[in-house]
Amino acid sequence: MNFTTNSPDLVAARADTRPHAIVIGAGFGGLAAAIRLGAKGYRVTLFDKLDGPGGRGYTYRQDGFTFDAGPTIITAPFIFEELWKLCGKTMSDHVELRSIDPFYKIRFDDGTVFEATADLDAMRAQIARFEPADLAGFDRYMRASEAIYDEAFTKLVDQPFHELTTLFKSAPELIKLGGFRTVYNKVSQFFSNEQLRIAFSFHPLLIGGNPFTTTSYYCLIAHLERSFGVHYAMGGTGALVRGMVDLIEGQGNQLVFGAEVDEITTNNGRATGIRLTSGETIPADLVVSNADLGWTHTRLLRATPRKVWTDEKIARADYSMSLFVWYFGTNRTYEDCYQHTMVLGPRYRELLDDIFRHKHLADDFSLYLHRPTANDPSLAPAGCDAFYVLAPVPHLDSGVDWATYAEIYRQKIEKRLQETMLPGLKEAIISSHMLTPQDFQDRLLSTKGAAFGMEPKLFQSAWFRPHNISSDVSGLYFVGAGTHPGAGLPGVVSSAKVIDRLIPHATAWAKAAL
Known part of the structure; x- marks a missing residue:
C-alpha cells in the first residue's frame, strides 16, 4: 500500500x-x-x-x-x-517456486559450456570432459562443501555475532575447515583444471565478493545448491x-x-x-x-x-564491487538461451583485480545473462523475451562518469551478447532500461555505489x-x-x-x- x-x-x-x-x-x-x-x-x-x-x-x-x-x-x-x-x-x-535444473550454464570464452546440475553422475561426466584427473577432487570438494555448510550455515547463519564469545566458540572448527583460505585457493586444492576452478569459485561474485579474497566459508554454496536446489518464483x-x-x-x-x-x-x-x-x-x-x-x-x-x-x-x-545491469525486451524469443547463463570473458583473475583492487573499468567483462521467460512467458508480451544482463564493475571510486558512459558500455555488452548468445539482438530490442553504480548510490543510497555493502x-x-x-x-x-x-x-x-x-x-x- x-x-x-x-x-x-x-x-x-x-x-x-x-x-x-x-x-x-x-x-x-x-x-x-x-x-x-x-x-x-x-x-x-x-x-x-x-x-x-x-x-x-x-x-x-x-x-x-x-x-x-x-x-x-x-x-x-x-x-x-x-x-x-x-x-x-x-x-x-x-x-x-519452480525448481530449475541445470541450475545455470557457464559459457567460457572459448565457447565450451559447463552445466551445474543436481545430477552428480552428470556432473562427473562433465568434469571428466574437462579433466578426468579432477574426478576424485570433485567428490572430495563436495564433502568439504558439506562440512563447511554444516558449520558456517546450519550452526551460525542465524546466530548473533556481537559478542566475542560466539567468535571464540566457533573459531576452532572454522579454522579447521580452512576459513583463512580464499574461495579460489580452497577450490584449487581439489581441481587442477583452470576452467573447473573458475566454475566452482565464481559464486562469491553473486554476493559482492572477490573469489581471490573472499573467505572459503562461501564454498558452502555448492552443497546448498545441490541439497535444496535452485528455484525461480x-x-x-x-x-x-x-x-x-x-x-x-x-x-x-x-x-x-x-x-x-x-x-x-x-x-x-x-x-x-x-x-x-x-x-x-x-x-x-x-x-x-x-x-x-x-x-x-x-x-x-x-x-x-x-x-x-x-x-x-x-x-x-573495503566495499564490494558494483554492478551495471541492463534490462531489455526483444520482439522475438531465443529458445536456445537458457534461463541462467554466465557468459565469461577472456580474463578471470586479471579482470577481478581490475574491479576490486585497481577500481578500473576494463574493456572486457564477464556477464550473467538472465532469461526468465524461458520458464515464465507471463513476463513479456506474446512472442517476446525478457532479459537482464549483469556485469560486475568497480564501485564509484573508479571515477567513471556513468551519466555519459552508460550507453557506450551498454552497446559494448549488446555487441558481446550478439556475438555469443543472442544473434540479431540489436534489431530485436524493443524495451531497454539501465542501472549503474551511480544509481546504486543515488537511488538505493549505497555507500560508494557498492551493490552489496x-x-x-x-x-x-x-x-x-x-x-x-x-x-x-x-x-x-x-x-x-x-x-x-x-x-x-x-x-x-x-x-x-x-x-x-x-x-x-x-x-x-x-x-x-x-
Missing part, C-alpha cells in the same frame, strides 16, 4: 497501544524483519524512499515487460517458508516480494512508500524514532535499519556520537562485520547485506532471524519499559 504519513490508515495505526517498531527499507531484510516483529506482537511501520517494495529486489514494468531488478535465484526456500509459518500460513499457497522475484508484503499487511501493519528517512532520532544514546526528509518525526520504541550500513551510520546517525562505527572507520572499510572478506565477516545490534545506540538493530551474515537472499533474510533472537516479545518489551 502506498500512502502518506498523515493518511487515515496510518493515523489510526498510531492509536494502537502495542510497542511500535519502525523498519527503514523495504528490501528483503526489512520485509523479513517486519514479519518477524509482527509475529512478536509489535505494531510495525515500514518506510521506504522508493514508490514500491523490494529495494534491490524492486520490479520494473515497462512496454508490457516485467523486469526483476536484482535477485533471480532462490537457493534456500525453507528460509522463506519459515516466515509464512510464523503467520500461520503456507508459502506454496501464495507463491509458486513464478511471476518473478517480485512475486515473492508481494507475498511478503501481504504477510505484513495481514498482521495489521503498515508500509509507507515514497517516504525517505533523513535521520534516526536518539535521546541519551537510545533510538527514539525517525525523522523523514519531509520534516515529520515518527516516534518508536525500537528501530531496525535495512538501509545501507555505511549510509545508516554516516547519514542517518550523523548527529549521534559514535565510538565504534565512526565515519572514519566506515570510510576505511562491505566486501565479504574474512576480517569483514561475522564478528568483524557491523553487528545486528548497534554498538553505539540502544534500541537500534540492523538487517540486510551490510550486517551478519551478509549479502544474498539466504543471508539478508537470515539477518532478520538474528534480530528475532535479540529482540524480546512485545509484551516483555512493554513491561521492561514501565
